[in-house]
Amino acid sequence: MFQGFRNDGHKKNEIHVAAMGLKLEGYPGSGTFAHGVHPPDHKKLSKDAAIRVMPTPEMVVLALHQNIGGPCDPMVKPRQTVQWGELIGKGSTFVSTTLHASVPGIVQRPVRVTLANGRHMDTLPIKTEGELPSGQDLWDEIFGGDWPTTGLNAYEPTQISRDINDAGLVGLGGAAFPTHVKITPGDKKPIHTLIVNGCECEPYLTSDYRLMVEAPVSIITGALLAGRSVGAERIVIGVEDNKMPAVAALKKATDGTGIQIAVVKTKYPQGSEKHLIQAVIKRQVPLGGLPSDVGVAISNVGTMAAVARAVIHKKPLTHRVISVTGGGIVNPSNVLAPIGVSFGALIDFCGGLTPGAARMVAGGPMMGFAFANPNTPVTKGTGGLTVMTRDEVNAGEETACVRCGKCVDVCPMNLVPTKIAMASRHQDIALSRRYNIMACFECGSCAYTCPAHIPLVQLIRVGKALVAAGGI
Amino acid sequence: MKPIDETRPTAPVIHVSPSPHLAQSTTSTRRMMVDVLVALVPVVAMSLFVFRGYALLQLAVCLSGSLAAELLFVKMRGRQSTLKDCSAIVTGIILAMSLPGTAPWYVGVIAAFVAVGIGKIIFGGLGMNLFNPAMVGRAFVMISFAGALAASGFEDVRSAVDAVSQATPMNAYKMNGVVTPLVHLFWGTTNGSLGETSALACLLGGLYLIIRRAASWEIPAGLLLAVLVIGGMADLAGPADGWTVLHHILGGSLLFGAFFIATDPVTSPLTPKGKFIFGLGTGTLIMVLRLFSGYPEGVMFAVLLMNALTPLINRWTIPTPFGGQ
Ligand code: SF4
Ligand code: SF4
Numbered sequence: 036m037f038q039g040f041r042n043d044g045h046k047k048n049e050i051h052v053a054a055m056g057l058k059l060e061g062y063p064g065s066g067t068f069a070h071g072v073h074p075p076d077h078k079k080l081s082k083d084a085a086i087r088v089m090p091t092p093e094m095v096v097l098a099l100h101q102n103i104g105g106p107c108d109p110m111v112k113p114r115q116t117v118q119w120g121e122l123i124g125k126g127s128t129f130v131s132t133t134l135h136a137s138v139p140g141i142v143q144r145p146v147r148v149t150l151a152n153g154r155h156m157d158t159l160p161i162k163t164e165g166e167l168p169s170g171q172d173l174w175d176e177i178f179g180g181d182w183p184t185t186g187l188n189a190y191e192p193t194q195i196s197r198d199i200n201d202a203g204l205v206g207l208g209g210a211a212f213p214t215h216v217k218i219t220p221g222d223k224k225p226i227h228t229l230i231v232n233g234c235e236c237e238p239y240l241t242s243d244y245r246l247m248v249e250a251p252v253s254i255i256t257g258a259l260l261a262g263r264s265v266g267a268e269r270i271v272i273g274v275e276d277n278k279m280p281a282v283a284a285l286k287k288a289t290d291g292t293g294i295q296i297a298v299v300k301t302k303y304p305q306g307s308e309k310h311l312i313q314a315v316i317k318r319q320v321p322l323g324g325l326p327s328d329v330g331v332a333i334s335n336v337g338t339m340a341a342v343a344r345a346v347i348h349k350k351p352l353t354h355r356v357i358s359v360t361g362g363g364i365v366n367p368s369n370v371l372a373p374i375g376v377s378f379g380a381l382i383d384f385c386g387g388l389t390p391g392a393a394r395m396v397a398g399g400p401m402m403g404f405a406f407a408n409p410n411t412p413v414t415k416g417t418g419g420l421t422v423m424t425r426d427e428v429n430a431g432e433e434t435a436c437v438r439c440g441k442c443v444d445v446c447p448m449n450l451v452p453t454k455i456a457m458a459s460r461h462q463d464i465a466l467s468r469r470y471n472i473m474a475c476f477e478c479g480s481c482a483y484t485c486p487a488h489i490p491l492v493q494l495i496r497v498g499k500a501l502v503a504a505g506g507i
Numbered sequence: 508m509k510p511i512d513e514t515r516p517t518a519p520v521i522h523v524s525p526s527p528h529l530a531q532s533t534t535s536t537r538r539m540m541v542d543v544l545v546a547l548v549p550v551v552a553m554s555l556f557v558f559r560g561y562a563l564l565q566l567a568v569c570l571s572g573s574l575a576a577e578l579l580f581v582k583m584r585g586r587q588s589t590l591k592d593c594s595a596i597v598t599g600i601i602l603a604m605s606l607p608g609t610a611p612w613y614v615g616v617i618a619a620f621v622a623v624g625i626g627k628i629i630f631g632g633l634g635m636n637l638f639n640p641a642m643v644g645r646a647f648v649m650i651s652f653a654g655a656l657a658a659s660g661f662e663d664v665r666s667a668v669d670a671v672s673q674a675t676p677m678n679a680y681k682m683n684g685v686v687t688p689l690v691h692l693f694w695g696t697t698n699g700s701l702g703e704t705s706a707l708a709c710l711l712g713g714l715y716l717i718i719r720r721a722a723s724w725e726i727p728a729g730l731l732l733a734v735l736v737i738g739g740m741a742d743l744a745g746p747a748d749g750w751t752v753l754h755h756i757l758g759g760s761l762l763f764g765a766f767f768i769a770t771d772p773v774t775s776p777l778t779p780k781g782k783f784i785f786g787l788g789t790g791t792l793i794m795v796l797r798l799f800s801g802y803p804e805g806v807m808f809a810v811l812l813m814n815a816l817t818p819l820i821n822r823w824t825i826p827t828p829f830g831g832q
Contacts (some may be wrong), residue, residue: 057695068829069829073533074529074531075529092671157750160758167738181746210566238529255529302640309829310829313829319829320828321830321831321832322828322829322830322831322832324830341791377573392521393520393521393522394521394522394524394528395524396522396526396528399529400526400528401526401527401528401529402526403526403528404526405522405523405524405525405526405528406523407521407523417766421528423528427529428522428528428529428530429530429532430524430530431530431531431535431730434535434536434592434633435632435633435634435635436534436537436634437539437633437634437773438772438773438774438775438777438779439539439771439772440776440777440779440782441720443777443778443779443826444779447829448828448829448830449826449827449828449829450826450828451777451778451821451826453777454777454821469825470827471828471831474829474830474831477526479529480525481532482527482530483527483529483530484531484534485534486533486534486535486536486538486539487536487634488530490525490533492525492527493525496525
């Protein structure tokens with residue numbers, strides 16, 4: 036069935052672009068993918084809130100497994116004093132990475148905590164002791180200063196990849212895949228395009244948006260370095276057309292670098308790797324394949340800024356920008372905070388919870404994880420904390436599936452969610468595989484749309500676990 | 508963290524639940540049913556206008572019959588009442604609109620009980636049924652009360668209501684070769700089942716359904732395409748007796764069936780492609796029945812037959828996933 040590139044957003048983009056007084060000739064744009072949904076974006080809560088630097092918390096809790104792939108082996112002992120940025124964990128396998136102290140202090144006894152995603156992890160808690168730059172100084176230390184956009188040929192492609200691993204970088208867009216595995220000179224599969232993902236299609240979240248507006252040059256420097264490492268012929272930054280100020284900032288920063296900006300249609304899940312690739316280069320990543328199968332490396336804007344810092348200043352990833360937003364937060368904000376800070380401390384920094392707060396979600400509302408314990412620590416992949424009120428959650432009562440096919444109409448993977456969910460419910464593994472259950476990436480578009488409020492994603496998740504247990 | 512303190516009355520209560528944490532506020536099963544009810548307004552209004560008391564009585568009988576049946580059968584199965592989803596009301600009205608106004612009251616009651624009881628509840632309730640409930644009820648009474656519902660069953664020569672004193676256009680043509688003018692078929696000032704006579708009312712309601720996305724466009728499109736093609740070929744090949752493909756489309760229950768019966772989501776396929784195939788199949792069967800069978804009409808049987816094929820169509824039309832070959 037034809038899945039191709041739909042150009043229906045074109046007109047709207049032109050108007051947006053024209054209204055901004057931008058000339059984007061030569062910039063690929065207005066691409067999109069088939070299906071998907073348009074949830075209310077709720078971004079106005081925090082999109083104009085400039086990034087604030089959080090004061091150093093008294094304590095951070097660093098999980099030894101923050102990424103897809105293998106965990107870290109701890110390199111420090113309890114009661115040991117560590118400096119800010121000191122190596123405290125080393126990757127156990129190739130698909131794994133390093134871990135650094137995000138505050139100076141004293142390592143505490145390891146404890147096991149439950150992360151927001153429900154996994155139980157060993158952690159290294161660090162009690163803060165000693166000095167860490169604060170406020171503007173910390174901002175300048177991390178994002179400030181000059182970021183070169185020329186003369187980057189001095190950095191060797193393999194060295195760039197090694198620096199990235201040494202800095203403990205993972206995809207900051209949420210998936211937390213170790214970055215050095217993607218950003219590395221590929222000998223088997225040549226990479227022609229590096230796509231930098233600035234879509235941030237999850238409702239509410241604005242951390243990437245603020246970073247693009249406030250620190251565009253570091254993103255560009257990182258993208259140039261990453262592009263050099265993978266040997267890409269071109270670099271394209273994909274941004275949704277509801278973020279035109281970010282497009283304007285990036286356009287200024289990319290001047291003379293040859294980096295292109297693709298203004299893509301605002302639609303969920305535009306920030307999914309496969310769907311952004313489809314929108315930008317009009318190719319489909321094969322089922323079960325990787326972006327490299329179509330000659331693409333893809334990484335998030337925040338990751339690119341961290342790459343620049345890792346390669347140029349040889350500084351590890353210790354802080355990240357987190358949106359703390361939603362109707363349940365008194366002062367929705369974008370916060371620069373150390374990895375390992377507790378969600379509760381973030382909430383306190385943003386004025387506390389409103390009386391209507393009903394659900395805390397690590398990440399955005401479509402794919403994020405709800406959790407209840409405010410002591411849960413932030414990990415490298417945490418882009419946001421969305422605290423929603425009961426009205427925002429809008430949970431409807433589950434009724435019977437009326438086979439209306441609306442879930443089919445929105446599934447960006449072109450699946451039949453209702454069939455897969457029912458097959459999972461009846462534990463029919465053969466049927467769920469016939470309907471390609473493993474292609475589902477749990478984006479939530481189907482459950483969002485279902486008029487019968489069937490927990491489709493949850494059912495599919497259970498089914499996937501069954502299939503995986505049955506051995507594929 | 509200060510604000511979460513369970514002893515204080517204003518303390519927020521935090522719930523944990525799997526993603527997604529947002530739901531579209533504009534969709535619910537009930538709302539879809541309400542859209543169908545709104546779309547039925549022109550059809551019901553036209554039937555009241557043309558058939559007066561006959562229409563009113565049939566509506567009252569079928570509605571109360573299906574509501575009573577829903578209550579009774581759900582209670583018997585020990586389930587929670589499902590009246591809230593409005594589906595019994597929709598079934599009742601569609602059933603009434605598919606029966607002749609002159610049918611005796613007990614026919615309506617039996618049809619409603621069969622529609623809701625056998626057509627829906629014994630399959631497991633809304634969403635589980637294989638066949639369109641209203642059509643199951645109608646088929647049952649059509650066969651059991653053949654006399655009361657055959658060609659002459661539509662007529663009541665003693666009536667003061669104009670429409671009911673004539674033969675239905677489909678019968679008049681099939682039996683006597685009389686061709687009803689297209690204008691009459693369009694406005695609906697003819698005899699027939701209550702909801703089918705006015706092509707205009709069916710079109711208006713149907714368009715509303717499609718714009719509101721309460722029904723998919725693929726089914727009526729496929730159905731009309733098949734009727735156009737087959738009817739067109741029949742026009743070219745058959746006798747020039749004045750009954751054209753346009754008469755086929757505007758006459759009988761074709762448009763009512765295309766927009767209100769074949770589009771029942773529960774009993775039609777899931778994917779757009781499947782829906783289109785379902786429409787094509789229904790249209791083809793309607794024309795085969797109309798042209799070659801002894802019956803003047805074919806919508807009901809065509810829909811029921813295609814309902815039986817729906818699981819197979821679903822199987823044939825499993826879409827290729829994004830990135831698949
Ligand atoms: S959207 Fe919901 S009700 Fe409609 S077919 Fe899918 S699961 Fe069933
Ligand atoms: S089936 Fe999976 S991929 Fe498709 S909409 Fe649902 S969650 Fe997204």
